[in-house]
Amino acid sequence: xxxxxxxxxxxxxxxxxxxxxxxxxxxxxxxxxxxxxxxxxxxxxxxxxxxxxxxxxxxxxxxxxxxxxxxxxxxxxxxxxxxxxxxxxxxxxxxxxxxxxxxxxxxxxxxxxxxxxxxxxxxxxxxxxxxxxxxxxxxxxxxxxxxxxxxxxxxxxxxxxxxxxxxxxxxxxxxxxxxxxxxxxxxxxxxxxxxxxxxxxxxxxxxxxxxxxxxxxx
Amino acid sequence: xxxxxxxxxxxxxxxxxxxxxxxxxxxxxxxxxxxxxxxxxxxxxxxxxxxxxxxxxxxxxxxxxxxxxxxxxxxxxxxxxxxxxxxxxxxxxxxxxxxxxxxxxxxxxxxxxxxxxxxxxxxxxxxxxxxxxxxxxxxxxxxxxxxxxxxxxxxxxxxxxxxxxxxxxxxxxxxxxxxxxxxxxxxxxxxxxxxxxxxxxxxxxxxxxxxxxxxxxxxxxxxxxxxxxxxxxxxxxxxxxxxx
Numbered sequence: 001x002x003x004x005x006x007x008x009x010x011x012x013x014x015x016x017x018x019x020x021x022x023x024x025x026x027x028x029x030x031x032x033x034x035x036x037x038x039x040x041x042x043x044x045x046x047x048x049x050x051x052x053x054x055x056x057x058x059x060x061x062x063x064x065x066x067x068x069x070x071x072x073x074x075x076x077x078x079x080x081x082x083x084x085x086x087x088x089x090x091x092x093x094x095x096x097x098x099x100x101x102x103x104x105x106x107x108x109x110x111x112x113x114x115x116x117x118x119x120x121x122x123x124x125x126x127x128x129x130x131x132x133x134x135x136x137x138x139x140x141x142x143x144x145x146x147x148x149x150x151x152x153x154x155x156x157x158x159x160x161x162x163x164x165x166x167x168x169x170x171x172x173x174x175x176x177x178x179x180x181x182x183x184x185x186x187x188x189x190x191x192x193x194x195x196x197x198x199x200x201x202x203x204x205x206x207x208x209x210x211x212x213x214x215x216x217x218x
Numbered sequence: 219x220x221x222x223x224x225x226x227x228x229x230x231x232x233x234x235x236x237x238x239x240x241x242x243x244x245x246x247x248x249x250x251x252x253x254x255x256x257x258x259x260x261x262x263x264x265x266x267x268x269x270x271x272x273x274x275x276x277x278x279x280x281x282x283x284x285x286x287x288x289x290x291x292x293x294x295x296x297x298x299x300x301x302x303x304x305x306x307x308x309x310x311x312x313x314x315x316x317x318x319x320x321x322x323x324x325x326x327x328x329x330x331x332x333x334x335x336x337x338x339x340x341x342x343x344x345x346x347x348x349x350x351x352x353x354x355x356x357x358x359x360x361x362x363x364x365x366x367x368x369x370x371x372x373x374x375x376x377x378x379x380x381x382x383x384x385x386x387x388x389x390x391x392x393x394x395x396x397x398x399x400x401x402x403x404x405x406x407x408x409x410x411x412x413x414x415x416x417x418x419x420x421x422x423x424x425x426x427x428x429x430x431x432x433x434x435x436x437x438x439x440x441x442x443x444x445x446x447x448x449x450x451x452x453x454x455x456x457x458x459x460x461x462x
Contacts, residue, residue, distance in 0.1 A: 064418065068394055069414055072401075077408035077411050077412065078408070080405075159288070161288035164290065192294070193295060
């Protein structure tokens, strides 16, 4: 079989499977942004232990346990207690929650990076804390948070490969299926790695550009 | 809830003796691949510091590729793909090499942030007072670089430990694989995965607390006046590199 044969037989199915990878990535990304922003905002606006402690517990649990464990708990564990999710929705929920924990920290660092004087000045001219947050603090945090969010997105696309372990038909899973029928291991897995490269390289280039553009000059 | 804990405790004597050696394997593969990653990262950085124009671009490209490919793809390529070209490795060796190679790209970044971040006046001053380049590195550059690198290195070690769970998918008998085997024997997925999650947490959490402590403590002198940083996280490394 020539290269053309390899491409039609292996690369095309993998590229089609990349659709699921993108779908899971986008779903988890939006979930993570929403979770992270909401939790960090709550934490910032309501600095009381009752709010901070559960958020801290959530963040620590999702940051210090492997993604695969969370994936299995949500896919196998929850099914056992009667809550059944499909493999793709389990993936989006698990990766979204993990990303939410990561981004909570990112946004928190972003809020902290805004000089305290900004907030004090806003309060001094009569803004409410909430208004000051929305109009003064939040718009300034993007400069600090966007680069790590870009890096997180790259990490997320790569982490979707773990979803193969719960049989979601994404790139790695499709690659495995192709291997089972054709035994062309090295070619197929190299193609699979290539598909991720195709997805991640532009994304990480973009993240790098963001990083350089947003860098706060010293 | 009570019943859940009851079942969990009932099975603990059965599962414990199986999970313990698996934990040992997790520790072993984590440390082995961290050592490999650190060694490779030092080689990458040394090659980069030689500033041979012909090498700079290939190294940068290699690191970028390593950072853009999922660990699982690398592990599959090594474990299932290499036998196709005549190289057969055990699951453990494949896992160690795969994790080590992927993490070398991250550690190279940490090393560069630590050593490259140093003001070049430091080295020049050391050379000016008569130190050899090696002495300058050993007595001036390294002690300062270690300060900035220790916390990010520890953070990498933690995420390497977490990622070692991926090796379960190429049949390395570490914690995650043992958990899957136990799951298929006892049909108690919730119990076993929560237990394993707790084990990972019990190892990773103290380490990340310590990393946060280290970062606050070792950077103390440098960031006088800046608000105290609370925790070491990956993006801070990225921020630090971006600031150079």
